[in-house]
Amino acid sequence: MITPAQIRAARAMLDLTIDRLSQESGINALLILQIESGNGYEATPGDHAMLRQTLERLGILFLDSGQAGPGGAGLRLVAADHQEGMRPEELNSANND
Template sequence: MITPAQIRAARAMLDLTIERLSQESGISALLILQIESGNGYEAGPSDHLALRQALERLGVLFLSSGEAGPGGAGLRLAAADHQEGMRPEELNSTNND
């Protein structure tokens, strides 16, 4: 199960509001706040799964303890499907916006 710290960090990495995560996951904003604070006693495994799936869909990869070398559970941004911007060698006066 993902941790409250991972959820907070994922939202920060993606610059997501509680409201947007609520829309994407189908979990109420109040319950997300409770889960993030560690007081989500009413949250079940299906709520955590919905949050994880929404955050993964939005571009975060969750890492298990020790998955990416020594350390605890964490996360990272997923590789972008598309290339953003242009490479420096492709820049010229015709594409200068």
């Protein structure tokens, strides 16, 4: 199960508000606050799983203790697909958005 610190760190890495995480996950914002503070006694394992799935979908990779060398549980951003965009010679008034 993911830890409260991992959830807080994931939100910070994604610059995600509690309200936005609530919208994305379908979990009440107050319950997310309680989980993050370690007082989510009413949270079910399904709530934790939904938060994890939502954060993974948004670009977080959760690491178990010792998974990436010595240390405790953690997380990292998933590498984004590199998109070069348009080359300068392709820019013109027709594609100026």
